[in-house]
Amino acid sequence: MYYEQSRTYLRTPQSGAVLDPRRYLSVVDRVICKYGADRSKLINMLQEIQREFQHLPRQALEMLSVKLGISLSEIINVATFYHQFRLEPVGVYVIQVCFGTTCYLKGSSEIYESMRKVLGLRERENTARDGTITIEKARCFGCCSLAPVIMVTSSDGSERYVHGRLNVSEGKRVVLDYRSKALMKLKGLKNE
Amino acid sequence: MSEALELGSGTRKISELIVRVPLASCTLAAGASKVLESIEKALGKLGLEARVKKTGCMGLCYLDPWIELESRGLPPTIYANVKPEQAEGIIRRYVEGDLSGALAVRSEASGFKGVPTLNSLPEWRLQVRYVSRNCGFIDPESIEDYLRTGGYSGLKKALKLGREEVIEIVRKSGLRGRGGAGFPTWYKWRVAYEQRSDVKYVICNGDEGDPGAFMNRLLAESDPHRVLEGLIIAGYAIGASRGYIFVRAEKPLMADRLEVAVRQARDYGFLGEKILGTDFSFDVEVYRSAGAFVCGEETALIAAIEGRSRPRQRPPYPATSGLWGKPTVINNVETLAHVATIFQTGLDEFTKYGTERSKGTKMFCVTGSVRKTGVYEVPIGTKIRTLVYELAGGPPDGRSVKAVQVGGPSGGCIPADLLDLELDYETLQSYGAIMGSGGLVVIDNTNCMVDVAKYFITFTLAESCGKCLPCRVGVKVLGDILEKVASGTATLEDLELLRELGESIMRSSLCALGGTAPNPVLSTLRYFKNEYEEHVVMRRCPAKVCSRLVTYEIDPARCRGCGQCAKNCPVSAISGQPGKAFKIDTSRCTKCGQCLIICPFGAVVKG
Ligand SMILES: Cc1cc2nc3c(=O)[nH]c(=O)nc-3n(C[C@H](O)[C@H](O)[C@H](O)COP(=O)(O)O)c2cc1C
Ligand code: FES
Numbered sequence: 118m119y120y121e122q123s124r125t126y127l128r129t130p131q132s133g134a135v136l137d138p139r140r141y142l143s144v145v146d147r148v149i150c151k152y153g154a155d156r157s158k159l160i161n162m163l164q165e166i167q168r169e170f171q172h173l174p175r176q177a178l179e180m181l182s183v184k185l186g187i188s189l190s191e192i193i194n195v196a197t198f199y200h201q202f203r204l205e206p207v208g209v210y211v212i213q214v215c216f217g218t219t220c221y222l223k224g225s226s227e228i229y230e231s232m233r234k235v236l237g238l239r240e241r242e243n244t245a246r247d248g249t250i251t252i253e254k255a256r257c258f259g260c261c262s263l264a265p266v267i268m269v270t271s272s273d274g275s276e277r278y279v280h281g282r283l284n285v286s287e288g289k290r291v292v293l294d295y296r297s298k299a300l301m302k303l304k305g306l307k308n309e
Numbered sequence: 310m311s312e313a314l315e316l317g318s319g320t321r322k323i324s325e326l327i328v329r330v331p332l333a334s335c336t337l338a339a340g341a342s343k344v345l346e347s348i349e350k351a352l353g354k355l356g357l358e359a360r361v362k363k364t365g366c367m368g369l370c371y372l373d374p375w376i377e378l379e380s381r382g383l384p385p386t387i388y389a390n391v392k393p394e395q396a397e398g399i400i401r402r403y404v405e406g407d408l409s410g411a412l413a414v415r416s417e418a419s420g421f422k423g424v425p426t427l428n429s430l431p432e433w434r435l436q437v438r439y440v441s442r443n444c445g446f447i448d449p450e451s452i453e454d455y456l457r458t459g460g461y462s463g464l465k466k467a468l469k470l471g472r473e474e475v476i477e478i479v480r481k482s483g484l485r486g487r488g489g490a491g492f493p494t495w496y497k498w499r500v501a502y503e504q505r506s507d508v509k510y511v512i513c514n515g516d517e518g519d520p521g522a523f524m525n526r527l528l529a530e531s532d533p534h535r536v537l538e539g540l541i542i543a544g545y546a547i548g549a550s551r552g553y554i555f556v557r558a559e560k561p562l563m564a565d566r567l568e569v570a571v572r573q574a575r576d577y578g579f580l581g582e583k584i585l586g587t588d589f590s591f592d593v594e595v596y597r598s599a600g601a602f603v604c605g606e607e608t609a610l611i612a613a614i615e616g617r618s619r620p621r622q623r624p625p626y627p628a629t630s631g632l633w634g635k636p637t638v639i640n641n642v643e644t645l646a647h648v649a650t651i652f653q654t655g656l657d658e659f660t661k662y663g664t665e666r667s668k669g670t671k672m673f674c675v676t677g678s679v680r681k682t683g684v685y686e687v688p689i690g691t692k693i694r695t696l697v698y699e700l701a702g703g704p705p706d707g708r709s710v711k712a713v714q715v716g717g718p719s720g721g722c723i724p725a726d727l728l729d730l731e732l733d734y735e736t737l738q739s740y741g742a743i744m745g746s747g748g749l750v751v752i753d754n755t756n757c758m759v760d761v762a763k764y765f766i767t768f769t770l771a772e773s774c775g776k777c778l779p780c781r782v783g784v785k786v787l788g789d790i791l792e793k794v795a796s797g798t799a800t801l802e803d804l805e806l807l808r809e810l811g812e813s814i815m816r817s818s819l820c821a822l823g824g825t826a827p828n829p830v831l832s833t834l835r836y837f838k839n840e841y842e843e844h845v846v847m848r849r850c851p852a853k854v855c856s857r858l859v860t861y862e863i864d865p866a867r868c869r870g871c872g873q874c875a876k877n878c879p880v881s882a883i884s885g886q887p888g889k890a891f892k893i894d895t896s897r898c899t900k901c902g903q904c905l906i907i908c909p910f911g912a913v914v915k916g
Contacts, residue, residue, distance in 0.1 A: 257519070259334055
């Protein structure tokens, strides 16, 4: 229920790393340059901000609200209404488990639970504490004939994979595969 | 040696070989891009020259990924479920005239060397490929391909007619909206046409939020120009200057292909200023939605394009006051593809199919418990049974069909003994379901109807925008009662309350999301009352799905004594010694189901 989500978001402090404010400002400025200070382009602006940070950082939204002259809660209202937007930072790979009708009937909730288990996620946690994997529920990808289906995207948007005809044990294997890939990526970053 | 082979004189080259590889979301998910790579490699290795054609998907999803080979002297041949490592062998054998392992040949006449024709397969023969005629055959990113199949001839015909004549043809066709409600297409057009306004809009609704429905995606990914042509005709009919195609973020390939189509149409003068020398100017933008189920609803869709969220009260209807307050016609992807095809092929070709009240064909997605999942285009009025058993091949061995869910979260469940019902708007409605976008999910004896109802309510609740009370709170309460039923704590009065509450939510909600949300509950209550009562009175879930109502046991034959279950049991109800079969103490077990998920050997079973 998105209206509850927006309430909690406004009340709780931002999680995740906080960057230099100038980083947020430059992105927000660029977005406003592109679309103009036009309220009707809000969704496009949010899409662009999310492309940059892989989620919608609180600081960026606050700046956007000042620049557009609309309240933060109005922005949050739109951001929580649409599924594409994330208010929390995500792991290196985001695994979306389809909860469309066909996938659900073919056992996607067990796959989802077992994947969470493999990563040791606690209640209300969606991202592994090592920052490797985020697990989300998704709606139908339109590949129902291959149910159950998961879609895996790298948080920078450069990779996208769809896996179909899954079962619980394969699901667990897939999570572990992506986790080791993600760990390699994180290690690579540190070494650079 | 076949005729085609001799062309290459000595080096076994075939210049006329065509390889079709379907690249649509579904086939890609099944591994088509790897197959494509291996085909290209194989052609190089075999020293064959060939045209590799990237097509869309023909809708027989259970064959994914498939490929089709065509060469002079040999019939076009389809191979199913191709693995990358098989590609080389298939091509080598095909050019030698050996068709072993093929699924079917695409020829009118008889089979070839024991391979049957595509038409002899019921899932193909029983279809009427009207709007989907090009799907899986042409390259969706090539406007030339579309033009060769008669593309844009519909637009040319329409532009020679007056606007009222165009609307009259659509009226005569009897075309009804394929996006859900079956509203007569011509009527909306007429209303919008009659509005006096300097600016008007047409919008193609490609949101397709119903889980279990993907015909719009398939159509737009495989034959995008057809949708675009329909949209331009609609724009001409009402006198619009601008069109939008609304696609959701989860379907990026669909948006990409439509964007390519728009660019190509501009280059060919089918879009832009003074189209084809007339004084009609029109342009189209593909809008990528950030995604929410309610966005499929017309007023919410308009709100999204305007950068807002949430639907509003109707009337005024969009046809009089829509996008930015201007007259706006909104039509579904498939509706518009039908418009283009009607203008291309003439009225008779369309009206000869269908029923008295609903003309033409409709694409249906059949998924769930069937052998041959896919998208099938059949005349409206086809029996559900025909689709589920003859085309989709019925349930897999050992399963039996319990119900068919039609119409997504706004639809309902049709029980197995009513499968002889015909799929048309009125029939389905009178039996508590709706046609919706045409998704049929086949539910079998391993699925629980209370769980199905709960699933849909959870879905709508998450999608409720919260603007009106009946939907926001009412649907939540429906969910709470269903949870009670599923955990065995409900009473028979609760079932009565479920029905009453459902009916009042339907009467009082702001938009059709709430207005149809109780359908899955009401229809399962209507046809599967016994199953609900069994949960309430006997505290038993006959399908063994509702976790609170089943017992968990460990099958000693499969248990290897790893102890994972005991370690993860939150109430320490499992005990045993490493290496020996573990046991669950049912008196302590809270039926959380964790052990079932954790067990690596599938030894935990529900009883
Ligand atoms: C909650 C809700 C979701 C809807 N989703 C869709 C959709 O995904 N695609 C669609 O074409 N129509 C959808 N509709 C129906 C549209 O409001 C509208 O009737 C349709 O796009 C009109 O096009 P048509 O007359 O060509 O069918 C939805 C309606 C509601 C109430
Ligand atoms: S239900 Fe999972 S892809 Fe459609």
